[in-house]
Amino acid sequence: MDKFLFKHIDNTGLVLWRVVFGALIAIEAFGAIATGWLRRTLIEPDFTFNFIGLEFLQPLPGNWMYAYFVLMGVFGICVMLGYKYKWTMFFYALMWSCVYLMQKTSYNNHYYLMMLLCWLMVFLPANRWFSLDAKLDPETKSPSMPRWVLLVVILQIWIVYTYASVAKWYPDWLDGSVAQLFMSGKKDYWLIGPFLQLDWVQVCITYVGILFDLIIVPLLLWKRTRLIAFCISIFFHLFNSVVFQIGIFPYMSIAFAFFFFSSETLQRRFLPKKKLYTAGEIKVPSYKPALIGIFSVYFVIQILLPLRHWTFKDDVLWTEEGHRLSWRMMLRSKSGMATYEVVDKETGNRRRYPIDSLLSKKQSRSVRTKPDMIWQLCQRIKEAEAKNGRDVAVFVDARVRINGGSLNQLIDPTVDLANEPWKHFEHHDWILPQPDSYKEKPKKDKN
Structure with missing residues (x-):
C-alpha cells in the first residue's frame, strides 16, 4: 500500500491544473460581479435562504459583498500564479464555502463541486513547480508528487460523474420528457434554437447524457480511448456551456483531462522546459495515518451522501429530501x-x-x-x-x-x-x- 500510495510520480498534470483552476475560480468571482449574479443573489434580497442550521452565515451589509468577491478574485489569481498558494487557496475555499452555504436560491451542484475541489486543493502540493512560490523559495520546488494526489482527484471526479448518470435512470428522463421540457425553453436561441426542438436531438441529449457521465472516466483512464474520450469531452462540455449557460463548470471539466494524460504528453504540449520525473521514490510521510484516515472518512461520506434520499419516505423528486449534495444535476x-x-x-x-x-x-x-x-x-x-x-x-x-x-x-x-x-x-x-x-x-x- 505504501508503494502504491506514496510512490512519487511526475507532477506536471497537477501543476497545469492549478494554473487553469486558479484562473477559473478568479473568473467565477469577478464574473459574479460583472454578470449581476452577486447583486441579484446576495445584495438586493432582504435575506438569503441559507443551509438550515447555518443561520449565522449572512451576506455583508451594504455593498461590502463586492469587496468580498474582489478579494476572492485576487486569491484566485494568486492560486493561478502559485503565490502564497496554501494560504490563498485556503482563504478562497473558506470564502466560497461561506457564499455557497449562505444561500440556496441559486443552488447548483457545480458550486458544490467547486467547494469540494477548493478544499482538496488546499492539501495538494500544486505549487511545487511553475509557480512564484517555487521561484521565490527553491526549497519548495519539486518535479514530483505522491501518487495519492492523483488518485484522490480522479476518485472525486469519478464519484461525481457516476452519480450524475445514475440519477438520470428514471422514467421521465428515459422517455425524453425532461429533455423536451428543457429544450422547449430554448426555442429562441440564435441559430441552434430550432435545431434543439428536433426529436432526434432530444433523444441524443437524453441518452448521451447518461452514457457520457457513466463511462467518460474509464475511457480517459484507458490509454487507447483517452484521446477520443477527450475530444468527446470537449464537444459535450462546450455544448452544455452554450445551451445551458452553466458558468465555468464545462471548462473546469475539460481541464480534468490534465489528470489523465501522461506527463510526457503534457510536457511536450505545455511545459517543454520541465524535465520529466522518473525516479519513482517512495516517501512515506509521518502523517500517513492521519492522511489515510481523513481521506477514507471523506470518501465514505462522498459515496454515501448521494444515497441518503433512499432513507426518506416518498420520491426525492417530490419531497426534495436528500436532493442537495447528491449530484442530481439538471434532472427535472x-x-x-x-x-x-x-x-x-x-x-x-x-x-x-x-x-x-x-x-x-x-x-x-x-x-x-x-x-x-x-x-x-x-x-x-x-x-x-x-x-x-x-x-x-x-x-x-x-x-x-x-x-x-x-x-x-x-x-x-x-x-x-x-x-x-x-x-x-x-x-x-x-x-x-x-x-x-x-x-x-x-x-x-x-x-
Missing part, C-alpha cells in the same frame, strides 16, 4: 404556486401574507416548490410578526407540477409550519404523500 422541471396565510393566535384573525414584498423573483419561485425553503420562509414570517407584537401561526397551501405533469398538493395546509421543527435526517409529515398522478407523463407540444 418543477413549477408551482403557493399561498401563505397567517393566523393571529390571540384574535384568530386570518389573512394572506404578501410574500412577494419580501422576496426577489428567483426566491419567490423557490418558496413555491421547495419544502425546506417554504419552511424557512414560515420561520421568517413568524419572526417578522413577532417584532410587531403578534404571535402567529403560518399555513401554506402549495401545489407543484413536476416535469410538466399535473398540479398536486405538496404541503398539508392544516399544519402550522412556523411551529414545526426541522429534522435533517427524518421525513417531514407535513409534506403530503406523492399522488400517483404526479408521475403522469407530459404531453409533448411541438407547435
Whole structure:
C-alpha cells in the first residue's frame, strides 16, 4: 500500500491544473460581479435562504459583498500564479464555502463541486513547480508528487460523474420528457434554437447524457480511448456551456483531462522546459495515518451522501429530501404556486401574507416548490410578526407540477409550519404523500 500510495510520480498534470483552476475560480468571482449574479443573489434580497442550521452565515451589509468577491478574485489569481498558494487557496475555499452555504436560491451542484475541489486543493502540493512560490523559495520546488494526489482527484471526479448518470435512470428522463421540457425553453436561441426542438436531438441529449457521465472516466483512464474520450469531452462540455449557460463548470471539466494524460504528453504540449520525473521514490510521510484516515472518512461520506434520499419516505423528486449534495444535476422541471396565510393566535384573525414584498423573483419561485425553503420562509414570517407584537401561526397551501405533469398538493395546509421543527435526517409529515398522478407523463407540444 505504501508503494502504491506514496510512490512519487511526475507532477506536471497537477501543476497545469492549478494554473487553469486558479484562473477559473478568479473568473467565477469577478464574473459574479460583472454578470449581476452577486447583486441579484446576495445584495438586493432582504435575506438569503441559507443551509438550515447555518443561520449565522449572512451576506455583508451594504455593498461590502463586492469587496468580498474582489478579494476572492485576487486569491484566485494568486492560486493561478502559485503565490502564497496554501494560504490563498485556503482563504478562497473558506470564502466560497461561506457564499455557497449562505444561500440556496441559486443552488447548483457545480458550486458544490467547486467547494469540494477548493478544499482538496488546499492539501495538494500544486505549487511545487511553475509557480512564484517555487521561484521565490527553491526549497519548495519539486518535479514530483505522491501518487495519492492523483488518485484522490480522479476518485472525486469519478464519484461525481457516476452519480450524475445514475440519477438520470428514471422514467421521465428515459422517455425524453425532461429533455423536451428543457429544450422547449430554448426555442429562441440564435441559430441552434430550432435545431434543439428536433426529436432526434432530444433523444441524443437524453441518452448521451447518461452514457457520457457513466463511462467518460474509464475511457480517459484507458490509454487507447483517452484521446477520443477527450475530444468527446470537449464537444459535450462546450455544448452544455452554450445551451445551458452553466458558468465555468464545462471548462473546469475539460481541464480534468490534465489528470489523465501522461506527463510526457503534457510536457511536450505545455511545459517543454520541465524535465520529466522518473525516479519513482517512495516517501512515506509521518502523517500517513492521519492522511489515510481523513481521506477514507471523506470518501465514505462522498459515496454515501448521494444515497441518503433512499432513507426518506416518498420520491426525492417530490419531497426534495436528500436532493442537495447528491449530484442530481439538471434532472427535472418543477413549477408551482403557493399561498401563505397567517393566523393571529390571540384574535384568530386570518389573512394572506404578501410574500412577494419580501422576496426577489428567483426566491419567490423557490418558496413555491421547495419544502425546506417554504419552511424557512414560515420561520421568517413568524419572526417578522413577532417584532410587531403578534404571535402567529403560518399555513401554506402549495401545489407543484413536476416535469410538466399535473398540479398536486405538496404541503398539508392544516399544519402550522412556523411551529414545526426541522429534522435533517427524518421525513417531514407535513409534506403530503406523492399522488400517483404526479408521475403522469407530459404531453409533448411541438407547435
